[in-house]
Amino acid sequence: MQLEKINIVIVDDHPIVIEGLKMMLKNHSFFNILETFTSGSEILNFVKSNEVDIILLDITLPDANGIELCREIKKISSNTSVIMFSNRSERSIIMQSIQNGASGYLLKNTSIDELIECVKGALSGNIVFCNETKLIISKPSQNELTIPRLTKREKEILQLVAQGKTSAVIAEELFLSPLTVDTHRKNLLQKFNAKNSTELVTIASQNHMIEI
Known part of the structure; x- marks a missing residue:
């Protein structure tokens, strides 16, 4: 039985990565690489007028953050499965x-082989990870294991500290x-368990406790 073609788009700012993926995927006849892009704006325009099954999306792009771009793509085309394809291995980013x-x-x-398996899994409606990513998400970082409880006032002050405001300015505002x-x-x-305000803000940001 003839397998239905899987329409794929690759978005990465490194042409060598795009070419490598194209070479690997061309040996599998059920993949149809519709297009490749090196910027975020191009893919948004493309999904508005084309049916895409899978997007392999890098996080670091010259004009966009891939994580935010993913959300925009899903708003335009909820049926398109977006798989992040990145060197970034931080659990919080995943x-x-x-x-x-x-x-x-x-x-x-x-x-x-992992890529093909994950593409098929995503098309079946599953959330997919390569083996290395599975190991990362199975082991929360030390910071995530020790998220403290904060009072309402502490949350307010933490947010203002993240904005770089001094104690004097915070005191005046509150x-x-x-x-x-x-x-x-x-x-x-x-x-x-932070040594200074910079480390405090970093830990809080990693655990999505503040808006930056």
Whole structure:
């Protein structure tokens, strides 16, 4: 029985990656590479007028963040399965991609057999990962294991610290004394086991506790 063609689009800012994927996939007759792009704006325009089954999408693009781009693609074409294809191996990035509608996450050292298996799985409605990604998401980072509980006031101050505001400015905005703000900041550093405000903001951002 003739297998129905799987229409694939590749989005990556490195032409050598695109060519490598095309060479690997051309040996499998059920793949039809519709188009390849090196920027985010191009793929958004393409999915508006073309039926795409699978998009292999890099995260780092010259004009867009692939994770945000994934969400925009799904708004335009909910039936298109987007599989992130990246060198980024941070657990927080993997999970954020899935939250934004990705059907899977593959690292660029994924074998062709894994890639094909994951594409088929995504088309069946599954969330797919290469073996290395499965290991990453099965082991939460130390920061994720120790997410502290914050009071409403601590959350407010944490968000303002993330915006780079000083204790004096925060105190003025929240109608508090600078001493009270400093006390809250010290408590936040202790709760997050952070050495300074930069590390505090980094940990909080990784755990999606603040908006940057």
